[in-house]
Amino acid sequence: MTVTIKDIAETANVSIATVSRVLANKEGFYSEKTAAKVRQAAEKLGYRKNTAAVELVTQRSKVIGVIVSATKTNFANDIIAGIQDEAFKHNLSVIILYAGESDPNQQHRALQTVIERSVMGILILAIRPVDDDIAMLRAANIPHLFLSTSFDSQNLPFIASDDFRIGYQATDFLIKKGHKKIGIAAIDRHTYIGTQRVLGYQRAMADHDLPTKPAWIQDGHFTYDDGIEAMKTFGAKPELDAVIGTSDLAAIGVMNQAETFGLNVPTDLAIMSIDGTQMVKIVRPQITSVTQSFYEMGSRGMKMMLQRDMTKFESQYTPFRIDEREST
Amino acid sequence: MTVTIKDIAETANVSIATVSRVLANKEGFYSEKTAAKVRQAAEKLGYRKNTAAVELVTQRSKVIGVIVSATKTNFANDIIAGIQDEAFKHNLSVIILYAGESDPNQQHRALQTVIERSVMGILILAIRPVDDDIAMLRAANIPHLFLSTSFDSQNLPFIASDDFRIGYQATDFLIKKGHKKIGIAAIDRHTYIGTQRVLGYQRAMADHDLPTKPAWIQDGHFTYDDGIEAMKTFGAKPELDAVIGTSDLAAIGVMNQAETFGLNVPTDLAIMSIDGTQMVKIVRPQITSVTQSFYEMGSRGMKMMLQRDMTKFESQYTPFRIDEREST
DNA sequence: AAAAGCATTGTAAACGTTTACTTTTCGTGA
DNA sequence: TCACGAAAAGTAAACGTTTACAATGCTTTT
Numbered sequence: 001m002t003v004t005i006k007d008i009a010e011t012a013n014v015s016i017a018t019v020s021r022v023l024a025n026k027e028g029f030y031s032e033k034t035a036a037k038v039r040q041a042a043e044k045l046g047y048r049k050n051t052a053a054v055e056l057v058t059q060r061s062k063v064i065g066v067i068v069s070a071t072k073t074n075f076a077n078d079i080i081a082g083i084q085d086e087a088f089k090h091n092l093s094v095i096i097l098y099a100g101e102s103d104p105n106q107q108h109r110a111l112q113t114v115i116e117r118s119v120m121g122i123l124i125l126a127i128r129p130v131d132d133d134i135a136m137l138r139a140a141n142i143p144h145l146f147l148s149t150s151f152d153s154q155n156l157p158f159i160a161s162d163d164f165r166i167g168y169q170a171t172d173f174l175i176k177k178g179h180k181k182i183g184i185a186a187i188d189r190h191t192y193i194g195t196q197r198v199l200g201y202q203r204a205m206a207d208h209d210l211p212t213k214p215a216w217i218q219d220g221h222f223t224y225d226d227g228i229e230a231m232k233t234f235g236a237k238p239e240l241d242a243v244i245g246t247s248d249l250a251a252i253g254v255m256n257q258a259e260t261f262g263l264n265v266p267t268d269l270a271i272m273s274i275d276g277t278q279m280v281k282i283v284r285p286q287i288t289s290v291t292q293s294f295y296e297m298g299s300r301g302m303k304m305m306l307q308r309d310m311t312k313f314e315s316q317y318t319p320f321r322i323d324e325r326e327s328t
Numbered sequence: 329m330t331v332t333i334k335d336i337a338e339t340a341n342v343s344i345a346t347v348s349r350v351l352a353n354k355e356g357f358y359s360e361k362t363a364a365k366v367r368q369a370a371e372k373l374g375y376r377k378n379t380a381a382v383e384l385v386t387q388r389s390k391v392i393g394v395i396v397s398a399t400k401t402n403f404a405n406d407i408i409a410g411i412q413d414e415a416f417k418h419n420l421s422v423i424i425l426y427a428g429e430s431d432p433n434q435q436h437r438a439l440q441t442v443i444e445r446s447v448m449g450i451l452i453l454a455i456r457p458v459d460d461d462i463a464m465l466r467a468a469n470i471p472h473l474f475l476s477t478s479f480d481s482q483n484l485p486f487i488a489s490d491d492f493r494i495g496y497q498a499t500d501f502l503i504k505k506g507h508k509k510i511g512i513a514a515i516d517r518h519t520y521i522g523t524q525r526v527l528g529y530q531r532a533m534a535d536h537d538l539p540t541k542p543a544w545i546q547d548g549h550f551t552y553d554d555g556i557e558a559m560k561t562f563g564a565k566p567e568l569d570a571v572i573g574t575s576d577l578a579a580i581g582v583m584n585q586a587e588t589f590g591l592n593v594p595t596d597l598a599i600m601s602i603d604g605t606q607m608v609k610i611v612r613p614q615i616t617s618v619t620q621s622f623y624e625m626g627s628r629g630m631k632m633m634l635q636r637d638m639t640k641f642e643s644q645y646t647p648f649r650i651d652e653r654e655s656t
Numbered sequence: 657a658a659a660a661g662c663a664t665t666g667t668a669a670a671c672g673t674t675t676a677c678t679t680t681t682c683g684t685g686a
Numbered sequence: 687t688c689a690c691g692a693a694a695a696g697t698a699a700a701c702g703t704t705t706a707c708a709a710t711g712c713t714t715t716t
Contacts, residue, residue, distance in 0.1 A: 004702055015666045020704060031664065046467055051444045052383035053702035056671050061380070070409060074402070081398060084426045088434065093441045095423035098412045106416065113421045116379045139374055224610060252610050259612065282552060282580050283611055284587065332672055343696045348674060359694065381672035384701050 003045045011041040023049070055118070063093045064305055065114030067107070068125045070098045074249070075275050075294045076125055079147055082298020083123060090306060095119070104130055115140040121305035123147055128191065143310040147301045148294070150315070152192055157313035159301050161292045161320050163193045167200025170244050170272055170290050173322050175208050179242040179270055182210075185230030186220030186250035197246060197274070222246050227253020236261040242270035242328070248279040251287050255327065271327040276320075285326030293318040331373045339369040351377070383446070391421045392633055393442030395435070396453045398426040402577070403603050403622045404453055407475055410626020411451060418634060423447070432458055443468040449633035451475055456519065471638040475629045476622070478643070479520055485641035487629050489620045489648050491521045495528025498572050498600055498618050501650050503536050507570040507598055510538075513558030514548030514578035525574065525602070550574050555581020564589040570598035570656070576607040579615050583655065599655040604648075613654030621646040 005019040021029045022038040055061045064087055068076050087094045100106035111133050114122050122144035137144055146158040174182050184201055188194040205212050218233055220226025227250035245251025251273030255265055263269050265285055273280055276291025296318050333347040349357045350366040383389045392415055396404050415422045428434035439461050442450050450472035465472055474486040502510050512529055516522040533540050546561055548554025555578035573579025579601030583593055591597050593613055601608055604619025624646050632641055
């Protein structure tokens with residue numbers, strides 16, 4: 001039914017080895033005359049390479065697997081764009097698997113899928129797998145790299161922002177603008193990222209001899225609704241004079257709730273977000289953000305994959321900057 | 329190096345056929361006693377199935393390929409969620425390939441990749457491939473379906489919204505709110521979707537005996553910036569009393585530019601968007617939208633794939649509704 | 657004219673599964 | 687005890703490539 005190189009070989013009157021060589025452009029192993037015959041036959045028969053066969057015999061695939069959490073925050077698109085552009089340059093395919101929102105089952109299945117496909121590398125976005133899955137990942141012996149998550153222990157390679165510094169500098173920025181009572185909203189302290197940001201925040205406050213209160217730190221999962229909730233807890237007459245939203249959407253949630261309370265941003269309350277995606281520019285007032293280099297995380301991650309030797313993977317931080325806008 | 333069923337067979341002291349049957353859960357073909365031995369050996373050796381080998385011999389894969397345009401509009405995530413959830417239920421993997429923003433090269437490569445992987449089905453999101461690629465797609469004899477794009481001719485199967493009706497009803501809604509001079513922003517009339525929406529708009533205007541002007545229709549590609557540009561063209565003292573943005577972001581662009589001009593939304597200018605993603609709820613004022621059923625497009629599309637018989641694919645429209653908010 | 661070297665092509669094994677077909681084992685009824 | 691049938695297990699071919707190695711033919715060197 002389907003056309004194979006064997007059919008081409010017959011049509012072109014050569015051996016399958018020759019066909020294979022021509023089609024794979026193994027230069028120097030065939031004459032142009034034969035090549036022309038082969039290519040023409042392939043074209044005529046409507047030949048399509050069978051990737052499964054190729055991967056089986058070569059024991060490798062030119063595919064990078066990307067596992068993404070289907071979170072409601074939106075930076076993943078930028079990271080993926082970075083991965084994609086870099087992969088395209090090197091003729092690699094990218095397959096993306098969504099792993100739900102912190103659903104361990106889906107995560108496990110996604111991981112299993114890419115491992116069984118023996119992809120040449122695995123990029124894991126903003127997900128911290130359970131220990132069993134990490135063990136599986138290691139056993140699989142496939143280069144893998146975490147993006148936009150960092151770890152304290154485990155020595156897993158990652159490319160991410162330095163979240164302690166993000167927390168510190170965001171806070172420091174607000175303090176230098178004259179704020180003294182600064183809150184932080186929708187932070188997930190079960191994640192390493194979350195703890196680091198809080199630590200950075202606390203250090204900055206301490207460095208400026210500013211007191212903090214536990215109630216100024218509102219837990220959540222970086223979502224819009226968590227931002228709203230956090231602001232509701234801070235109240236209509238908040239003690240605070242500035243709030244850091246731990247994602248763009250969270251910050252927007254804080255801002256909208258603040259305005260519902262009749263507070264003016266930035267005069268009554270300054271707001272700052274962490275991420276700096278398009279979101280912060282389309283709302284009014286535009287939100288001052290710690291802008292992360294998501295695209296770069298993706299392209300750097302992809303480049304690292306190209307070395308293939310995982311032992312050389314070195315965790316690194318991507319730069320971030322503060323973009324001042326109207327909300328501070 | 330890697331563990332194969334042959335290794336398991338040796339360890340468990342059975343034939344590879346038995347191993348294969350146990351591991352594939354072909355019930356009725358093995359005794360529980362043997363099964364236990366096999367499973368234990370597999371576990372012990374750290375066996376991983378080789379998908380390439382499976383696909384080669386079975387001539388089929390349990391993978392759905394999804395091709396997405398990496399557009400700056402954001403509804404794709406919802407469609408993908410629908411696809412993903414449905415696929416998960418049926419134990420299928422989903423691989424997603426980004427095809428750039430209307431870059432024919434990337435589209436071609438993405439298509440080629442999924443075809444060569446002989447996926448069991450292809451879902452194409454918001455992309456209208458060039459004719460050559462459509463021919464290739466057909467020749468490949470793989471079930472395929474377009475989501476969120478419709479076609480006049482070609483008889484390609486799709487699941488999308490009825491864009492004529494969207495255009496009509498959005499316009500009709502505004503007219504019934506008392507508006508008479510209605511514009512439409514950031515519409516791409518090179519797409520079928522675009523022409524249909526404009527036709528719907530024009531018909532609604534005509535049905536109410538309202539005149540229109542060519543300048544009221546501003547071309548673009550559904551982006552935020554196109555929304556801004558459109559509004560700039562309409563001017564600081566626009567002739568219009570309402571504008572339809574052809575995506576959420578486009579509508580937000582229109583709104584932000586209108587406010588830059590000092591216009592009040594909705595009193596000076598009513599604004600309406602088409603899509604109805606989270607975006608319209610996080611901006612102030614919240615935007616009245618034609619809300620499409622993106623998630624449903626995804627899950628319906630996936631369900632259709634399950635039939636596998638492409639000749640039975642029937643193009644269909646998913647429902648939409650109008651959600652009134654603060655911008656009208 | 658034979659030998660050597662090179663370019664080109666061919667042969668066949670290998671990759672890791674699944675599965676049609678065959679063989680063995682085992683329980684049951686006569 | 688034996689024949690029979692069902693259950694369990696085994697044998698081997700097949701899937702479509704790549705590639706090491708072998709073979710062929712041609713050109714160049716001696």
